[in-house]
Amino acid sequence: MNVIVIGLGRMGTGLARKLDRQGHSVCAVDQDPERLEELGEGYTGRKVAGVGFDRDVLAKAGIDRASAVVSCTTSDEANIIIARIARDAYRVPRVIARMYDVTKAETYRRLGIQTISTTDWGVRRACELLTYNQQESVFQVGTGEVQIVRADVPALLEGHPVRDISAVGEVKVVAVSHNSETFIPTQGTVLGHGDVVYAAVASSAAGKFAHMLGKSE
Secondary structure (H helix, E strand, O other): OEEEEEOOOHHHHHHHHHHHHOOOEEEEEEOOHHHHHOOOOOOOOEEEEOOOOOHHHHHHHOHHHOOEEEEOOOOHHHHHHHHHHHHHHOOOOEEEEEOOOHHHHHHHHHOOOEEEOOHHHHHHHHHHHHHOOOEEEEEEEOOOOEEEEEEEOOHHHOOOEHHHHOEOOOEEEEEEEEOOEEEOOOOOOEOOOOOEEEEEEEHHHHHHHHHHOOOOO
16 A cells, blocks of 8 residues: 655654554655654655645655555644645545544545544554445344445545446445435436445445445455
Protein backbone atom coordinates (compact mmCIF):
# COMPACT_ATOMS: atom_id res chain seq x y z
CA MET A 1 0.00 0.00 0.00
CA ASN A 2 1.29 3.47 -0.91
CA VAL A 3 0.57 5.84 2.00
CA ILE A 4 1.28 9.56 2.33
CA VAL A 5 1.48 10.81 5.93
CA ILE A 6 1.27 14.59 6.19
CA GLY A 7 2.31 16.37 9.39
CA LEU A 8 5.02 14.91 11.60
CA GLY A 9 3.92 15.63 15.13
CA ARG A 10 3.79 12.71 17.55
CA MET A 11 0.93 11.06 15.68
CA GLY A 12 2.29 11.50 12.17
CA THR A 13 5.80 10.44 13.14
CA GLY A 14 4.54 7.37 14.99
CA LEU A 15 2.26 6.41 12.13
CA ALA A 16 4.91 6.85 9.43
CA ARG A 17 7.36 4.72 11.40
CA LYS A 18 4.81 2.00 12.12
CA LEU A 19 3.55 1.74 8.54
CA ASP A 20 7.14 1.68 7.29
CA ARG A 21 7.97 -1.18 9.69
CA GLN A 22 4.92 -3.06 8.45
CA GLY A 23 6.35 -2.99 4.94
CA HIS A 24 4.15 -0.36 3.35
CA SER A 25 5.49 2.21 0.90
CA VAL A 26 5.39 5.43 2.94
CA CYS A 27 6.05 9.05 2.03
CA ALA A 28 6.25 11.48 4.97
CA VAL A 29 5.50 15.17 4.35
CA ASP A 30 6.21 18.12 6.66
CA GLN A 31 7.09 21.75 6.09
CA ASP A 32 9.89 21.47 8.69
CA PRO A 33 12.88 19.51 7.28
CA GLU A 34 14.12 18.84 10.82
CA ARG A 35 10.99 16.83 11.60
CA LEU A 36 11.64 14.71 8.54
CA GLU A 37 15.12 13.96 9.84
CA GLU A 38 13.68 13.01 13.24
CA LEU A 39 12.07 9.96 11.62
CA GLY A 40 15.49 8.40 12.19
CA GLU A 41 17.71 5.98 10.33
CA GLY A 42 15.28 3.10 10.83
CA TYR A 43 12.73 4.80 8.60
CA THR A 44 13.20 3.64 5.00
CA GLY A 45 10.36 5.53 3.30
CA ARG A 46 10.44 8.72 1.26
CA LYS A 47 10.49 12.26 2.68
CA VAL A 48 9.14 15.46 1.12
CA ALA A 49 9.51 18.92 2.67
CA GLY A 50 6.66 21.37 2.06
CA VAL A 51 3.13 22.46 2.91
CA GLY A 52 0.73 19.52 2.78
CA PHE A 53 -1.99 21.18 0.72
CA ASP A 54 0.41 22.51 -1.91
CA ARG A 55 -0.33 20.53 -5.06
CA ASP A 56 3.29 20.56 -6.19
CA VAL A 57 4.26 19.03 -2.85
CA LEU A 58 1.51 16.43 -3.15
CA ALA A 59 2.64 15.60 -6.67
CA LYS A 60 6.21 15.16 -5.45
CA ALA A 61 4.89 12.86 -2.72
CA GLY A 62 3.25 10.70 -5.40
CA ILE A 63 -0.41 11.38 -4.66
CA ASP A 64 -1.41 10.27 -8.16
CA ARG A 65 -0.51 6.69 -7.19
CA ALA A 66 -1.35 6.83 -3.48
CA SER A 67 -3.56 4.18 -1.89
CA ALA A 68 -4.15 6.36 1.16
CA VAL A 69 -3.49 9.81 2.59
CA VAL A 70 -3.42 10.55 6.33
CA SER A 71 -3.29 14.22 7.32
CA CYS A 72 -2.02 14.75 10.87
CA THR A 73 -1.12 18.44 11.00
CA THR A 74 -1.97 20.54 14.07
CA SER A 75 -4.76 22.35 12.20
CA ASP A 76 -8.23 20.85 11.67
CA GLU A 77 -8.77 23.24 8.77
CA ALA A 78 -5.54 22.22 7.04
CA ASN A 79 -6.29 18.53 7.59
CA ILE A 80 -9.72 18.83 6.01
CA ILE A 81 -8.39 20.85 3.06
CA ILE A 82 -5.73 18.20 2.45
CA ALA A 83 -8.24 15.38 2.87
CA ARG A 84 -10.72 16.91 0.45
CA ILE A 85 -8.03 17.59 -2.15
CA ALA A 86 -6.90 13.96 -1.87
CA ARG A 87 -10.47 12.63 -2.02
CA ASP A 88 -12.01 14.92 -4.63
CA ALA A 89 -9.14 16.00 -6.88
CA TYR A 90 -7.01 12.86 -6.85
CA ARG A 91 -9.63 10.21 -5.99
CA VAL A 92 -7.41 8.62 -3.35
CA PRO A 93 -9.29 5.51 -2.12
CA ARG A 94 -8.69 6.02 1.60
CA VAL A 95 -8.40 9.41 3.26
CA ILE A 96 -8.03 10.04 6.99
CA ALA A 97 -7.86 13.41 8.76
CA ARG A 98 -6.89 14.15 12.34
CA MET A 99 -9.60 16.17 14.06
CA TYR A 100 -9.22 18.06 17.32
CA ASP A 101 -12.89 19.13 17.20
CA VAL A 102 -14.56 15.71 17.33
CA THR A 103 -18.04 17.22 16.86
CA LYS A 104 -17.22 17.57 13.16
CA ALA A 105 -16.38 13.90 12.68
CA GLU A 106 -19.80 12.78 11.40
CA THR A 107 -19.96 15.63 8.88
CA TYR A 108 -16.66 14.58 7.35
CA ARG A 109 -17.53 10.88 7.42
CA ARG A 110 -20.43 11.71 5.08
CA LEU A 111 -17.90 13.28 2.74
CA GLY A 112 -15.97 10.01 2.68
CA ILE A 113 -13.28 11.24 5.07
CA GLN A 114 -12.46 9.15 8.13
CA THR A 115 -11.33 11.09 11.22
CA ILE A 116 -9.07 10.22 14.15
CA SER A 117 -8.01 11.96 17.36
CA THR A 118 -5.51 11.61 20.24
CA THR A 119 -2.01 10.41 19.49
CA ASP A 120 -1.58 6.84 20.75
CA TRP A 121 -5.14 5.73 19.95
CA GLY A 122 -4.97 7.61 16.64
CA VAL A 123 -1.92 5.71 15.40
CA ARG A 124 -3.59 2.39 16.13
CA ARG A 125 -6.92 3.50 14.67
CA ALA A 126 -5.32 4.88 11.50
CA CYS A 127 -3.59 1.55 10.91
CA GLU A 128 -6.92 -0.23 11.41
CA LEU A 129 -8.72 2.07 9.00
CA LEU A 130 -6.05 1.68 6.33
CA THR A 131 -6.46 -2.10 6.38
CA TYR A 132 -10.24 -2.15 7.01
CA ASN A 133 -12.27 -3.42 4.06
CA GLN A 134 -15.03 -0.86 4.75
CA GLN A 135 -17.83 -3.40 5.07
CA GLU A 136 -19.40 -4.67 8.27
CA SER A 137 -22.23 -6.98 9.22
CA VAL A 138 -24.96 -5.06 11.04
CA PHE A 139 -27.58 -7.82 11.35
CA GLN A 140 -27.83 -11.57 10.90
CA VAL A 141 -30.98 -13.19 9.57
CA GLY A 142 -32.03 -16.58 10.90
CA THR A 143 -29.03 -18.59 12.01
CA GLY A 144 -26.59 -16.47 10.05
CA GLU A 145 -27.09 -17.77 6.50
CA VAL A 146 -27.88 -14.20 5.42
CA GLN A 147 -26.39 -10.99 6.75
CA ILE A 148 -27.30 -7.36 6.27
CA VAL A 149 -23.98 -5.73 5.45
CA ARG A 150 -23.17 -2.02 5.54
CA ALA A 151 -20.50 -0.86 3.10
CA ASP A 152 -19.05 2.49 2.06
CA VAL A 153 -19.15 2.90 -1.70
CA PRO A 154 -15.52 3.00 -2.92
CA ALA A 155 -14.39 5.62 -5.42
CA LEU A 156 -14.09 3.03 -8.18
CA LEU A 157 -17.88 2.35 -8.00
CA GLU A 158 -19.03 5.97 -7.96
CA GLY A 159 -21.22 6.53 -11.03
CA HIS A 160 -22.02 2.82 -11.33
CA PRO A 161 -25.55 1.38 -10.98
CA VAL A 162 -26.62 -0.79 -8.04
CA ARG A 163 -26.78 -3.80 -10.37
CA ASP A 164 -22.95 -3.79 -10.46
CA ILE A 165 -22.88 -4.92 -6.82
CA SER A 166 -25.76 -7.39 -7.07
CA ALA A 167 -25.89 -11.12 -7.70
CA VAL A 168 -29.15 -13.07 -8.01
CA GLY A 169 -29.70 -15.24 -4.95
CA GLU A 170 -26.47 -14.04 -3.30
CA VAL A 171 -26.24 -10.26 -2.99
CA LYS A 172 -29.08 -7.73 -3.05
CA VAL A 173 -28.73 -4.04 -2.16
CA VAL A 174 -31.75 -3.23 0.00
CA ALA A 175 -31.01 0.40 0.93
CA VAL A 176 -28.74 3.30 0.01
CA SER A 177 -27.86 6.29 2.20
CA HIS A 178 -27.12 9.44 0.21
CA ASN A 179 -26.60 12.90 1.75
CA SER A 180 -28.09 11.74 5.07
CA GLU A 181 -31.21 10.31 3.39
CA THR A 182 -31.85 6.57 3.10
CA PHE A 183 -34.03 4.97 0.42
CA ILE A 184 -34.76 1.66 -1.31
CA PRO A 185 -32.93 1.65 -4.65
CA THR A 186 -33.72 0.13 -8.01
CA GLN A 187 -31.15 -1.87 -9.98
CA GLY A 188 -30.54 1.26 -12.04
CA THR A 189 -29.91 3.60 -9.08
CA VAL A 190 -26.55 5.27 -9.63
CA LEU A 191 -24.14 5.23 -6.70
CA GLY A 192 -22.55 8.53 -5.75
CA HIS A 193 -19.70 10.05 -3.77
CA GLY A 194 -19.97 9.31 -0.05
CA ASP A 195 -22.86 6.84 -0.42
CA VAL A 196 -23.37 3.95 1.96
CA VAL A 197 -25.11 0.76 0.84
CA TYR A 198 -26.90 -1.87 2.89
CA ALA A 199 -26.99 -5.28 1.23
CA ALA A 200 -28.50 -8.65 2.05
CA VAL A 201 -25.60 -11.02 1.52
CA ALA A 202 -25.60 -14.81 1.69
CA SER A 203 -22.83 -15.92 4.04
CA SER A 204 -21.41 -18.04 1.23
CA ALA A 205 -21.17 -14.93 -0.96
CA ALA A 206 -19.31 -12.66 1.49
CA GLY A 207 -16.12 -12.99 -0.53
CA LYS A 208 -17.95 -12.22 -3.77
CA PHE A 209 -19.44 -9.05 -2.27
CA ALA A 210 -16.01 -7.96 -1.05
CA HIS A 211 -14.64 -8.57 -4.56
CA MET A 212 -17.45 -6.48 -6.05
CA LEU A 213 -16.36 -3.63 -3.81
CA GLY A 214 -12.84 -4.01 -5.11
CA LYS A 215 -11.53 -5.35 -1.82
CA SER A 216 -10.28 -8.60 -0.35
CA GLU A 217 -12.42 -10.10 2.39
